[in-house]
Amino acid sequence: MTTLGTASAAPGETSVGRLPVGQARDGSEVALPVCVINGASEGRTLYVQAVSDGDELNGLGVVQRFVPRIDPTDLAGQILVVGIVNHYGFQVAEHRNPIDDTKLNRTYPGNENGTASERIAHATFQAASSADLVLDLHQGSTSRMINEARVRCGKRHRLHRECLELAKVFGCGHVLDQKGPDGQLARAAPDEGVPTIDPELGGAVGWDEESIRIGVRGVMNVLTYYDFLEGTVSPETQTRATGFDQYGSPAGGLVDFTADLGDRVSRGDVLFRITDPFGTVQSTVKAESSGIFWRTRRLPQVATGEYVCSVGTDIDTY
Structure with missing residues (x-):
C-alpha cells in the first residue's frame, strides 16, 4: 500500500x-x-x-x-x-x-x-x-x-x-x-x-x-x-538565465512597454516608458544588461519605485 x-x-x-x-x-x-x-x-x-x-x-x-x-x-x-x-x-x-x-x-x-x-x-x-x-x-x-x-x-x-x-x-x-x-x-x-x-x-x-x-x-x-x-x-535544449534584473519605476504614471515577454534585449535598449495621464513621457528606462524580457506587472499604473518588470540575464543554452 x-x-x-x-x-x-x-x-x-x-x-x-x-x-x-x-x-x-x-x-x-x-x-x-x-x-x-x-x-x-x-x-x-x-x-x-x-x-x-x-x-x-x-x-x-x-x-x-x-x-x-x-x-x-x-x-x-x-x-x-x-x-x-x-x-x-x-x-x-x-x-x-x-x-x-x-x-x-x-x-x-x-x-x-x-x-x-x-x-x-x-x-x-x-x-x-x-x-x-x-x-x-x-x-x-x-x-x-x-x-x-x-x-x-x-x-x-x-x-x-x-x-x-x-x-x-x-x-x-x-x-x-x-x-x-x-x-x-x-x-x-x-x-x-x-x-x-x-x-x-x-x-x-x-x-x-x-x-x-x-x-x-x-x-x-x-x-x-x-x-x-x-x-x-x-x-x-533549454534557454537558461543565471541572473535576474528587476526594474522599478523612477516616476509615477502609466507604463508603456517597448518589449514583449520572451524578447531578447540588449544593454541600453528601452524597456519601458512612464507617461502621465495625457501621454507625456515622464521617464524612460533602459536595460542595464542584455538578456530576455522575463516578467512584467499586469496593471499599467505605477507609483514611484513600484515594481515594473524583470530581465533574465547571463543567458546560455544547455
Missing part, C-alpha cells in the same frame, strides 16, 4: 483523500486534498504539489488534467499529489497565508508545532522528502511571465546537475538557474537528496490554458523520461 494522509492505494490503484494540517478558527479540521497513484509495478516515487501560493492556480489546472490521464496499471512506481497546499490562501484567492501573513513557500522544511504555514510545510515536506523527484508547481502570481522552470538549489549544490536535468526534461523552454531564498521547497528538498524543480507556469488571474498545457506536457515528460511510463522522451 502507498499512503498519503487518508489516501491509500494498493498496487494498480488510485486513491484520493485528505492530509490533516490543523484546525480552522471554528475548530473544524483543515485537511489538504491529496491523491496517491500506486503503479502496478515497482519504480520511483514522484511528488507533485500545487498552490503553495494561494492565487497561483495554473498548477492546480495541471493536477486536475494529468491525474485522470494516468492508468495505475500502466505505471511503474508511485505518484503522490497534494492539489492545494496553501489552504487558507486559496480560500480567499490571496498569495500569502492570511492566518499568519506568511508566504508559505518560505517555511520549508516546516515545523509540526509551529505556525499555520509551518505546519502545512512540515506535513507536505514529509511526503516530498520521501520521494525520488519533486515538482513544485508555481506561476508568476498574477503578473505576466514567460513559462519557465526554476532550479533553486544553487550551482555548488551536490544535486545541481540532477535538478538541472529535471528542469530540462520538464521542458518549459526557459530555465532560471539561480539559488533561491531559504525556506523554498526547491531549496529544502535537495538538501534531503531529492532533485526538485519549481516550474513557473506563466502568470495569470485565474488560470491560463496554454500554461496549463505546457505544465501537463512537462509532467508527462518527467513520467516518461524517468520510466514511470513506457515510451521515450528526448529533452529539448
Whole structure:
C-alpha cells in the first residue's frame, strides 16, 4: 500500500483523500486534498504539489488534467499529489497565508508545532522528502511571465546537475538557474537528496490554458523520461538565465512597454516608458544588461519605485 494522509492505494490503484494540517478558527479540521497513484509495478516515487501560493492556480489546472490521464496499471512506481497546499490562501484567492501573513513557500522544511504555514510545510515536506523527484508547481502570481522552470538549489549544490536535468526534461523552454531564498521547497528538498524543480507556469488571474498545457506536457515528460511510463522522451535544449534584473519605476504614471515577454534585449535598449495621464513621457528606462524580457506587472499604473518588470540575464543554452 502507498499512503498519503487518508489516501491509500494498493498496487494498480488510485486513491484520493485528505492530509490533516490543523484546525480552522471554528475548530473544524483543515485537511489538504491529496491523491496517491500506486503503479502496478515497482519504480520511483514522484511528488507533485500545487498552490503553495494561494492565487497561483495554473498548477492546480495541471493536477486536475494529468491525474485522470494516468492508468495505475500502466505505471511503474508511485505518484503522490497534494492539489492545494496553501489552504487558507486559496480560500480567499490571496498569495500569502492570511492566518499568519506568511508566504508559505518560505517555511520549508516546516515545523509540526509551529505556525499555520509551518505546519502545512512540515506535513507536505514529509511526503516530498520521501520521494525520488519533486515538482513544485508555481506561476508568476498574477503578473505576466514567460513559462519557465526554476532550479533553486544553487550551482555548488551536490544535486545541481540532477535538478538541472529535471528542469530540462520538464521542458518549459526557459530555465532560471539561480539559488533561491531559504525556506523554498526547491531549496529544502535537495538538501534531503531529492532533485526538485519549481516550474513557473506563466502568470495569470485565474488560470491560463496554454500554461496549463505546457505544465501537463512537462509532467508527462518527467513520467516518461524517468520510466514511470513506457515510451521515450528526448529533452529539448533549454534557454537558461543565471541572473535576474528587476526594474522599478523612477516616476509615477502609466507604463508603456517597448518589449514583449520572451524578447531578447540588449544593454541600453528601452524597456519601458512612464507617461502621465495625457501621454507625456515622464521617464524612460533602459536595460542595464542584455538578456530576455522575463516578467512584467499586469496593471499599467505605477507609483514611484513600484515594481515594473524583470530581465533574465547571463543567458546560455544547455
